Amino acid sequence: MTDVSRNTPMDHSSFEALFKQHFAHLCNFSKQYVQDENTAKDIVQKVFIKLWESRAQIDLNQNIQSYLFTSVKNRSLNYIRDNQKYRSRVLDLDCGEIDLMAETDQSGVQELQAKISQALASLPEKCRLVFEMSRFKEMKYREIAEELDISQKTVEAHMSKAMKTLRVELKDHLYALAVLIGWII
């Protein structure tokens, strides 16, 4: 697909680069509100479509990252409002708005990812497996228990151990980032 560039501030390839750079983080950001990954992906896709449609009005010098996060946030909030999907207003909204990307630069993210990998690798095999099934594959405790032929109590214990380890490993980042919460209006 090529773009007939008519003095538009954003061409097709820079749009693609923008998409690839931010898509995953935006999905992660949206998921704190909408919970399921497919909904989050749909929301982020729609935001990019909108951005593409209005690219003539968008100044690339402006903070496009902040535009994207604000749009994703608004759409996510609209979604949960319209669908009454938030499970808890207190836990999803009042304690929401965590934007990891706004808080770390690219090198910080890599450092963070290395730390996370390290922390996960340090876990006993079963524990890491359970955590990854829950966190990355969005499997329910019941499903994990069935798949690994263990009890739900054991699943809970593994999850608890994994999260405790991560908290310890990531605590420096948590403090460093805390001051920056809520920069998106």
Next chain:
Amino acid sequence: MARNDIPEEILELMISYLSGNCGQAETTELEHWVSADAGHKAAFISFKKTWMMASLNAESNMNIDQEWKELSKSITSEGKTVSLAPRKSSRRSWLGIAAAFLVLTAASIWLYRSFDPSENIVAYSTESEAQNNQLPDGSTVSLNQFSSIRYSLSDKGTQRNVALEGDAFFDVKRDETKPFIIAAGKATIEVLGTSFYVDARKDAKHIEVIVKSGSVSVSSTGNKVILKAGEKARLNKTSGSLIASENTDLNYQSFTQQKLVFENTTLKEVVFAINRQYHSNIKISDPNLENCPLTATYTNKSLESVLAILKATLNLEIEQQDKEIVLTGVGC
């Protein structure tokens, strides 16, 4: 905030909530803990952050190129968008809907009224038509289809007691000496004089109370909320959670006026309002449709014509499957 302060059981609740394994009761428990103290809230936010950070590594699992391909399909170089992959749906006759509707309207109104000699007890019941009724105390109640109420004055005359099944709109005549108390499923609704709607349909997941004017107290097994005009309470029948919020439903009173108003309303809410009004069983087959916005006003329309207009406006397919009416379509 001391990091080690989170009790073990709360930690497990947090993980369970964030990973989508919490039931309503557990969610409420966690809400209470988080709301109890600013330190608790900070602890939860920090924990949630750890949870979100952990997924930074999962991003490599996401197929960004595939996502980009998806998006590329829906944008063109002219800046116009084309709709995302349309879904084909099998086209079956929906004449069954019309038939079901005829049966519904043909059904006779069944209404009975029984008085005790002092007119202190009355009972009303409806089938396929909504009905306005006046109670002995001067209050009015509009009963939706398939609903019933029984009104009685307590022995000493100090309380107006109402038992409700189904859904109804109440306009209660003010009498501060005799509270008006409605028992609706697990909910108890108490007012002095005000107008409000109660939805206690047996097959609904929630009992809802929406206040039009005045204030209303809603309670259930130890929980209690006081609602003002424009507010709504929702009692989850399974978990028992009782949550108050601002009301956004424009159509709770619509059965009394034969009118449905939608202003940029999502299809999901539209279907909820239609099902409530017509006691129909319409389902949306595809989650992509749920958010499609509709702006329309239906006055004195049959279910059949409401569906026909809906079909044309949102480009839907409608099919009758057993007792359900199923909506499918390409989305918006």
